[in-house]
Amino acid sequence: MIDPVNNFNIPEEWIARTGLPREELEKNVASGVVVVLSDGSVLKRGYTTGTTASAAAKAAVLSLKKKIDSVSVPTPVGLRAHLKVSESSPGHAVVKKIPNDHESDITRGLEFVGEAREVEGIHILGGKGIGIVRRDGLQVPRGKPAINPKPMEQITAAVKEAVEELGLQGAEVTISIPEGERVGKETLNSRIGVEGGISVLGSTGFVEPWNDHLGEMKGDLIRCTDKVVLTTGRIGMKYSHMLFPEYTVVMVGSRISEGLDYSSGDVVICGLPGLVLKWGNPEMLEGSGYATVVEMLEKAPEHERLKESFEMAVEKGKGARIVVIDRDGSVLMDSKIEN
Numbered sequence: 001m002i003d004p005v006n007n008f009n010i011p012e013e014w015i016a017r018t019g020l021p022r023e024e025l026e027k028n029v030a031s032g033v034v035v036v037l038s039d040g041s042v043l044k045r046g047y048t049t050g051t052t053a054s055a056a057a058k059a060a061v062l063s064l065k066k067k068i069d070s071v072s073v074p075t076p077v078g079l080r081a082h083l084k085v086s087e088s089s090p091g092h093a094v095v096k097k098i099p100n101d102h103e104s105d106i107t108r109g110l111e112f113v114g115e116a117r118e119v120e121g122i123h124i125l126g127g128k129g130i131g132i133v134r135r136d137g138l139q140v141p142r143g144k145p146a147i148n149p150k151p152m153e154q155i156t157a158a159v160k161e162a163v164e165e166l167g168l169q170g171a172e173v174t175i176s177i178p179e180g181e182r183v184g185k186e187t188l189n190s191r192i193g194v195e196g197g198i199s200v201l202g203s204t205g206f207v208e209p210w211n212d213h214l215g216e217m218k219g220d221l222i223r224c225t226d227k228v229v230l231t232t233g234r235i236g237m238k239y240s241h242m243l244f245p246e247y248t249v250v251m252v253g254s255r256i257s258e259g260l261d262y263s264s265g266d267v268v269i270c271g272l273p274g275l276v277l278k279w280g281n282p283e284m285l286e287g288s289g290y291a292t293v294v295e296m297l298e299k300a301p302e303h304e305r306l307k308e309s310f311e312m313a314v315e316k317g318k319g320a321r322i323v324v325i326d327r328d329g330s331v332l333m334d335s336k337i338e339n
Contacts, residue, residue, distance in 0.1 A: 129197040
């Protein structure tokens with residue numbers, strides 16, 4: 001059984017642990033709306049702001065000629081997303097963003113409004129509540145609505161479907177988010193140069209039921225800063241702010257390599273040894289007789305694997321400064337000092 005959103009082949013033992021009828025589980029997995037975890041938990045995905053905007057836009061066009069109460073739109077991974085239309089009148093439609101099982105998604109339940117009129121060609125405009133890009137270096141040019149390229153393609157494809165279904169010559173659709181400006185203040189937008197609302201994002205069309213570590217907004221934040229610390233967790237974040245007060249600190253979890261791909265300029269990788277050293281050498285514990293990196297540090301602080309893994313992390317960091325700390329913030333290893 002393959003999860004079509006991330007192309008992950010779900011192990012049979014995970015499937016067995018769910019306790020659900022296989023046919024029912026397979027149907028839900030195939031739709032992209034659920035994700036199966038290793039303990040058998042089945043969590044609900046939501047739809048991205050890009051998918052929700054696509055639904056509002058398509059529904060607004062369809063409402064020019066008929067009453068609409070639900071709509072189906074394409075997603076970047078090739079699946080169809082099905083959303084309810086909470087309100088519609090000729091040329092107007094409202095779609096609410098479907099929540100997932102991750103409660104800290106601050107955009108859950110937001111209303112997206114589409115306003116459409118027939119014109120030649122297809123034109124997508126950003127209305128109230130969609131931020132405006134105010135700096136260079138992002139995926140969207142300065143001065144344009146903060147609708148990233150992938151969701152813009154998705155919205156355009158959805159509107160094209162509606163135009164073809166109704167036999168129109170084209171459509172101009174304005175998408176707005178009434179609460180977008182308020183919610184935008186709770187996001188990273190102001191730090192990356194997006195003002196006046198939220199960004200419309202989504203590389204797959206689906207939102208995972210957990211905090212997705214990096215995501216596009218953190219990627220933009222890393223890309224737009226000259227001095228950044230990539231840290232592995234909350235302890236690393238706490239002490240990184242103390243150790244590097246002039247730097248922008250971004251928590252990337254285990255996705256250090258992805259953070260590096262976004263970064264340029266002065267980069268520091270700072271975190272606990274378990275993640276930083278194993279990132280450098282994923283096989284550092286194999287055949288060592290130790291169960292964890294912390295155990296190795298405590299019982300054999302001079303173990304050659306520690307130095308070897310640190311050197312591999314330095315090499316993998318491609319010029320980034322590597323700093324390994326313990327839980328009280330003491331620096332255990334620092335490539336700037338070591339070198």
